[in-house]
Amino acid sequence: MMRRFQSLDEWKGSLLRFPMVVVFGFIAAALSMYVERMPYDQPTIMAEVGIYASTVGMLLATVVQVAYERFLKDGSRVQALGLQGVAGFGAVVYYLFASRTGDFYSSHLFTRTNIAMFLLTLLIIWLPSIKNEGLDFAQSCRIWFKSFFVSAVYTGILMIGISLVLAGWSILISNVEGELYWDIFSVLIYIFFPWYILSQQSVFSRPFVEEEGKMSSDVSKFLDVLLTKIFIPIVTVYTVIIFIYFFSTLGNWTDITIEIVMVSYLVVGWMVLFLVAAIERAYVVRFTQIYAVAVLIASVFQIYRSVIYSNVYGVTMSRYMLILFCSISAVGAILYLMKNEWLPLVLAAGLFVAMMPPVDAISVSVASQGEIVNDIITDYPDLVTDGQLQLTPENVEQLDETTAQKMKQSLRYLDKYNELGRVSSIPEDFDVYQDLRAFDGVHTDDDYDYDYSDSYYFSAHLNFDEGSSTAFTSSGGGELVLLNAYDSPVTFTALGKNFNHEMMDVTRLQVTDKDSGEALTFDLSGLEDLTEAENISLTIDQATFSQESDSYTATLVVQDFSIYSSSGVDSDRTGSGYFILILSEK
Known part of the structure; x- marks a missing residue:
């Protein structure tokens, strides 16, 4: 090849x-x-x-x-x-x-x-x-x-x-x-x-003629080995695993673990079928026939399983596409066994339907999830206060486990696609990461996509445009020092003396003369007040702080400053950063 x-x-x-x-x-x-x-x-x-x-x-x-x-x-x-x-x-x-x-x-x-x-x-x-x-x-x-x-x-x-x-x-x-x-x-x-x-x-062109020097459709020795020695065994083993799973979960039709791998199984399998079509060895022909039958059975099984699950938890885009691909594969398997060449047309028609509103994957899925939430709100009116959805641990407790799972998953899904407006009583300030904390302890299939930990993070960094400047005063000369500060003292030398620098109380950078004990303290707490976001880009003026003591004049420029807490509790917060210190004696 x-x-x-x-x-x-x-x-x-x-x-x-x-x-x-x-x-x-x-x-x-x-x-x-x-x-x-x-x-x-x-x-x-x-x-x-x-x-x-x-x-x-x-x-x-x-x-x-x-x-x-x-x-x-x-x-x-x-x-x-x-x-x-x-x-x-x-x-x-x-x-x-x-x-x-x-x-x-x-x-x-x-x-x-x-x-x-x-x-x-x-x-x-x-x-x-x-x-x-x-x-x-x-x-x-x-x-x-x-x-x-x-x-x-x-x-x-x-x-x-x-x-x-x-x-x-x-x-x-x-x-x-x-x-x-x-x-x-x-x-x-x-x-x-x-x-x-x-x-x-x-x-x-028609009729098609393979030009010299262009790619041919023949099965080269390399491709033959790749398909018959690698891909066919892999697909065969994959098929056995799929059917072992199906038979082991016959009593649990709401187990959807297989959804993650079913589409890839079908795509790879069909690709191999078309690539080996020109290989006429007996065991390859048997493989294609057996695989087509296996696809038909597996697709019907999976369609039934996905429909059962969707009746409870609603349709999602991935589930819509899985049902679509399984339906196409089931029809395609029949066409393949009948030596019919219209499988590409069936697949093209299915993909066209999946992208055309109002029957496309995203429209159908968000409508389904919105209907689930609205039905739950209708059945449990205590979830609504003054016409707006108010989720608290107390009113969520009245929901049975399945209903709580449905509501949690559906709200997450609607938020993911900016469709929370489909919920009739959703408040304008609804925050899926905050409001769904009321469902802590309710485990759903999409929990791995979300992190509801209480961690806190804030970062401020200098956006220094070319030509930007800031003023500082110096008498008798000064020195520029680069600091990497955190919540432990670090010693540096400047002006022929020894100093310590350390982050104190999360947002205060303290520079101390080790001999005299004289300290310069820079309060950086105001940086958090500049934004409600996790990150902020500082102008040179916002990043510059000045302090004086009896003996020193100092200007501090924030290059990068961050605050982190793994629990969100104030006592757990730590501050650190990189700074430019311009220090001079009076």
Whole structure:
């Protein structure tokens, strides 16, 4: 399966066929470099959405090109470029909508786009094979899989090799900035990797002809060994484990542990089925037949199990997608055994339904979870005070265990997708991390996603813009000292004398002359009052503190200061930080 490196002409050819893919690759790489160089406290969501939109654009541009090559045999170069332009315009429009979506990563748009990206990937593989002599869906799968595998190997080798060269230069010659490693990674992932995949593709015309120097659909010796000696045994063992689990939990239909692994089992299994389709050895044929039957049985079992659980705890997006994939797999298994070639169409239709409101995964799931909470509130009116939901340990005690679990899980889920407004009596200041403390002791399946510990953390750091300055006075000279302060005394020397510095009472930095006992105390407690958030970026004025004693004048600049408590109790709080001290004698 490993083949010669693509020639320059093949790279040029793929650039002419897929220009927008390369353009969006450059955009994504540039934005990735930009995000890496941004201060951690600065918002990068616009650039991150740009990277995401560029990825969507690359997939969309690939889809329109393979569709053009397959269905517009007599199309002109202008038409091809026009379709690429349409794909580019679509990605730009998507970015404009996505960049204006609040809390993008928890939005319906983000969820639907993830499903759409799976659909686009499927279309890239399936469209060229539709009624195309010389290329069926299984052959197309092998071509794209082999191209992906080879490109991933070359990308990994280049990344390792270049990193070793840079590391050697950094050790032996001069320091190499860490950002450069990320820059190379970005170029390889967003530009080289997709471009190299596309450079291996023959033109998807009808009838399909594998071009010389392009990736073929044959099963090479390496791929044969990979599939028959590794993947088939793994899927076989996985199937046995799945059925052992099913039979061992027949009496407990609400056990959903298998949901975590079922989708991956189905995806990997179907991929292996299509990749081995050209291998006609007897035991491989038996494997495909047995696996198809196993998928049918396992999918029906899992659909029933998920429906039973959903009737109690409601639908979630992951459960919706699991039921969908199991349904598609059950139908697909029947079609596969009947030698029917319409399985890709069934999968494409399912993915399309999963992303189209009002029957899409996110709409159905949040409606289901909202209904659960509202029904519980109706059944237990004591949970509402003055028209608003008020959760306390006392009124939560009246709920039975299952009802408490349902309410806790549903409120968490609605908060995750910014849909708490579906609860009729939800207060505006409802905080899932604070208000759900009333459910302490109620264990749910999603507890691992949440941490309700009482820990406290605060951080303030200096955002020092170029040209910023602060004034300090000095008579008779002064010295600049860098301090790393915490709740233990540390000795340093300045002005020819010995001093101690120590964080006192969490927020007071005390600098003491060891000989005279004279102390300078800087009160940093006001930094917490500047924000309600965990982190704050300080201006030079906010970070500067001045103090005088009988003998000394001092200016302190806060570089980074943090407060931490593992329990949230004041007596458990500790303060520490890095500071610049400018100390002078009067």
